[in-house]
Amino acid sequence: MKTLFQKSPEEKLSRLKKDFTRNTIPHLFANDKVNTIKHLLSDDAAEYAAYQWKELVSSMSYGEHKKLSEEIIIVSYQSGRFLFIEVKLPENIVEGDPIGMIIVVGPCTNEEALYGEWADDDFSKSTISLYMLSYEDGCAIISLHNGKKFKMLHELDTMSFGLFDDYVHNRHAPSSVSKELLHMVDLDSGSEKMNRAIQSARDTLLDATQRFIAGELEGFSVKFPITDGVNTEHVWLANTHFFEGLFTGEIESDIENVEGFETGQEIEVSFDAVSDWLYLENGKMHGSYTLRAMLSDMHPSVAKQYREILAPVEVKEIY
Secondary structure: OOOHHHHHHHHHHHHHHHHHHHHHHHHHHHHHHHHHHHHHHHHHHHHHHHHHHHHHHHOOOOHHHHHHHHHHHEEEEEEEEEEEEEOOOOOOOOOOOOOEEEEEEEEEOOHHHHHHOOOOHHHHOOHHHHHHEEEEEEEEEEEEEEOEEEEEEEEEEEOOOHHHHHHHHHHHHHHHHHOOHHHHOOOOOOHHHHHHHHHHHHHHHHHHHHHHOOOOOOHHHEEEEEEOOEEEEEEEEEEEEEOOOOOEEEOOOOOOOOOOOOOOOEEEEHHOOOOEEEEEEOOOOEEEEEHEEEEEEEHHHHHHHHHEEOOOOOOOOOO
16 A cells, blocks of 8 residues: 555545545535535635635645645536535546535525525525535446435446536426436436336337327427447437438537537437437426436425426336
């Protein structure tokens, strides 16, 4: 085992980042939740985080990394009854390093909080959810702190911090059923639950397509995979048409990791390539099986909102 003096600067930074996310931040919330929230929401949030980083650096005698406190980025915003605090760490160097965290505060029952007027009592009564994004063994890992330690929620091929933010946001405070969420939720396509969802979508696609051709459906869209030979993503189609076994239209989703494609690009999709479909009717979403597969992983209040929007389906076992 390497001693303190044998560790490289990269190994020391990796250790710091892990301790900062897994120990320092949870410890701050456990000891003084209200003031920690207020510090991270203030105009001095970056200075507060920098101070905590430097304290950790000093305690571990890793003095050469004090200047990296300037690279910690804190961004906060409110959505509905929740506050979201993003903590982005210095650039990832060593395998397994945390990339950053998102701290969720809420829900707040005080109606004034909807207009940004949070009181100390609101902070005190709110639940704190700590999410972490890291890369290990070539995979993106989303973890959630359970009060004692971080436990893995999902293991995905890849995930940007922006998509990580979308994932966390839509677990707690979805403002609408977004195509971006629906693009994201089936990234873990190797899971048995997601495979069943995709199969259910394909089993019902023919009937939905026939109704679309007959002019019965508006806003019909299908999801399909794109790949550059290295990375694969599932995206939604806009301005959908169907002719001679092919769906045609434009890529609607933002593309995260696949080279050679762009949003708005015209494309043809074979019937057999479709992994999901949806349409809206009378305020209800039909299809969207991959979203249904994620309901059990969402916060109960959020899942309830989606169940109120989703139309009933005959296949029940996926959610």
